[in-house]
Amino acid sequence: MIVHIKLPNDISYDVIIDKLNLINFDKKAVLVTNCTINSLHLDYIKKYLKIKDLSILTLLDGEEYKSMQTIETILNHCFEHKLNRSSLLIAFGGGVIGDMTGFAASIYQRGIDFIQIPTTLLAQVDASVGGKTGVNNKYGKNLIGAFHQPLAVYIDTFFLSTLPKREFSSGVSEIIKMAVTFDKDFFIWLENNTLDNEENIKYAISKSVQIKASVVNADEKEKGIRAVLNYGHTFAHVIENETNYKTYLHGEAVGIGMLIANEVSIKIGLMNKQEALRVKKLLVSYKIPTSYLIKDSEDFYEHFFLDKKSLDNNIKFILAKGLGNYTISNKIKKEDIISVLKDFS
């Protein structure tokens, strides 16, 4: 199936969720991938790429390489291969590859086209849609980057066959996030169906992409409603930071973050205990961790202010409102948050 993404300013592109078909571009292109994906899937992808003049750049695998230095490696490779303004970059890998390839494309000769072929569930449902690109630096994650939309996104669930189970679950966590904040029917569908066959996985991906597309369409540059996609993330970022990004995968931290957010929702009357329990049950069914030991609640709270999403001293909390709805508020009392955090300590 095809999800057509329509953004303001006449930008639009297709997300094609299907077995790959011939990807045909009469252009010079560089495909950016990492060594893991290269060894697993390069032969497969090559069968489907019909590119005029293709060069492949294989990077090391890991979030620690998501840096300006690697961006320069990508750019230099493009210059060496004489890519011009009408050339193409192809991101073939998970979120790290997608974010970096998109960022390189956005600044190569002031912006060239790129396409995404995401290979992890997380990248397929989340990173591949929305146009956020960027790298980390010593001050934090994704702090340098650009908004740059792909020309097309090709989602083939074939690649998930080699994805470690924990990484698959990490992607499911973001799918659950979409359902809890935007679509109660989809949440109920997730409760009643398991993501253990291709048909269901494709359905869940397409639902998630559709939800994300409608949000990004309404707010491409995250001035308003797009923040809802960060449900669970405000807490997750602190958890990831406290554990040096080593203990949890991103989706796992988001899972815990959603549970903390839901406790806040219960506290201020946005959600009942039964609803929060259903979210927890669904996460547990995919073996997503649901507990985290907060050592110092005050310290945890202070951490919010370091996040790039907080403007000055105003923290915006994204909270679920029942199942399938949300609230954005910068008026949550500190004592309510601290009280919830203490329950996790």
Place this chain on the structure above:
Amino acid sequence: MIVHIKLPNDISYDVIIDKLNLINFDKKAVLVTNCTINSLHLDYIKKYLKIKDLSILTLLDGEEYKSMQTIETILNHCFEHKLNRSSLLIAFGGGVIGDMTGFAASIYQRGIDFIQIPTTLLAQVDASVGGKTGVNNKYGKNLIGAFHQPLAVYIDTFFLSTLPKREFSSGVSEIIKMAVTFDKDFFIWLENNTLDNEENIKYAISKSVQIKASVVNADEKEKGIRAVLNYGHTFAHVIENETNYKTYLHGEAVGIGMLIANEVSIKIGLMNKQEALRVKKLLVSYKIPTSYLIKDSEDFYEHFFLDKKSLDNNIKFILAKGLGNYTISNKIKKEDIISVLKDFS
């Protein structure tokens, strides 16, 4: 006077051509300048800046510092000063400072606002309008960058009082470029008036900015008519390259480039000799060099293909059509170009 720039996608901003007035922003900001401007004009500018929390970053002066490394210096300074998504960058200097500050603003936390206070004539008439930002690398000039429009541009001719005469003339060259390709009346005005007093300078700046604004408005990302702004530049880039950017200032190379382009115009019947002579006379009156020794015409011609503006093997030439009009053509015969180049050898 104020030139209102209106771009597609609801982007608009003002270019204020006047003695500075209070520039008031209730935001955290970093002002980026270089050591030359710092020592000449920092006291002056400080009188007019009313910023909530201002930090100043002084870079070394020179095109050789227009690099990704300096961009990282700017970004790191912003992180150290905890700029957030609603903060501001201020470019205070010539084209190099403007291009780099704009680029840093475009990728800091995926894009923050910046304002321009250009201090050279070239930056006032050219670099400050259009949103092109970027840096050089070992493969060429401005090869990495972004389109990022400023929030406002403040043009105060006061800064020109300390500008070396050659640099002033280099700016005049770009003004003449605008007149030759777009506005015959303005060209005649330039023939009959000298840019030796504030009133005339302000008029010429405002005319140039208006012309550039209308072109950029029609074609923000240089897919079509915006290329006309590169009249003279295709040749200038080769000249700058052959002389390692050391012999000529940019506007000087553009001056020579326009003369070569005009000879091509004469050759194919777009311009008569009298018109070309009037352009030359005007350039000479500002002591802009008009001769250049081309050592190897074939080599010079081959150089065009290395320029990022040439798509594949198709070179677009921007030529004046009489005075006040232009033609874009990718059908100019190689032998016609070579024949003109030989006249310069």
